[in-house]
Amino acid sequence: MPARIPSWAWVSGLTAGAVAVAAVLAVQAAQGPRPTAPAGHSRPAPSPSASALPSPSASPEPPAPPAVPADSGTGRRIVYALAQKRVWLVDESDKPIRTFPVWPGTVSPDPDSYAISQRVPATTGSDGVEIENILYFAGKSGVFIAFSNAVDGSSPPPAASGAKTGGIRMSKEDGAALWTFGEKGTRVVVVP
Template structure:
């Protein structure tokens, strides 16, 4: 009758075999193809307004020209996963952890603008009525100035009217599909970098 191996020998053998298999797979994965950033622009037909980040910049129609939504992120906007808001360009970029812009879009600011600096998404409200009387959704507060709360939002009906004359507003309005993408990306605590 052959000698029986003790259970610790079986466990040691199986563990060693599993570690060896993982090491072989890791080496094979390291030698495989690596993902690279594409510099080509997708066709307008393949562009979507999906709230999920895609591997390539999206495009949007502006008049008769098509332009990449993910234009260069401002150089002084920090690093890492963040929302970048340019006061001068009236533009927002959603930037992933690898510093790649995943989406960029135009915004319509209120009458009170945040000072350049670093902020974070705080309170989020799904829907309310803005101080201008417009029904808004996807409200994400990130700053306050002169007693006015400053937040990103989109009009429920998709409109982007200018604030009424004489009314003080801190709402930064975005298009409806951009509001959905911003809401998905801008979880509480997400960095908001405001640049001039």
């Protein structure tokens, strides 16, 4: 008489098989086409019977970026808000085309209007970090003030006690965008 296979073995085998099939189907689904809405069509309005509560799968709208400070002038410019630790790139029509947070050094420029005076592709910062996309625009207390980003994309460490640094750092992507936008002579408006 043949040996009888215990029921737990059957259940385990069937479970393992089902998991393997589900994994294969998931991989195939992830690689398949995804439905897209035709261009120019808006989302359908919810039906009157739809619940007022958001569905668990609905993601909230991202917050709107902060508005360009009202006291930053007009025209094509770079706006740097000291208190917000934020930069805006503003085009000729006064439309902000990009905004991003920054990490200021220990010496900040006074609120005023400046211009990009020098562009340096790469160097070592006063904190010893390899930096790139350096745009000098001001000086204060014997310290040059410039926008830049770390080559490795890191944020700056806290300045050593008493060190005077004028670098205003940003992410690598934001540094590349600012480098492209900030030609020599581009106006930089610093607001409180």
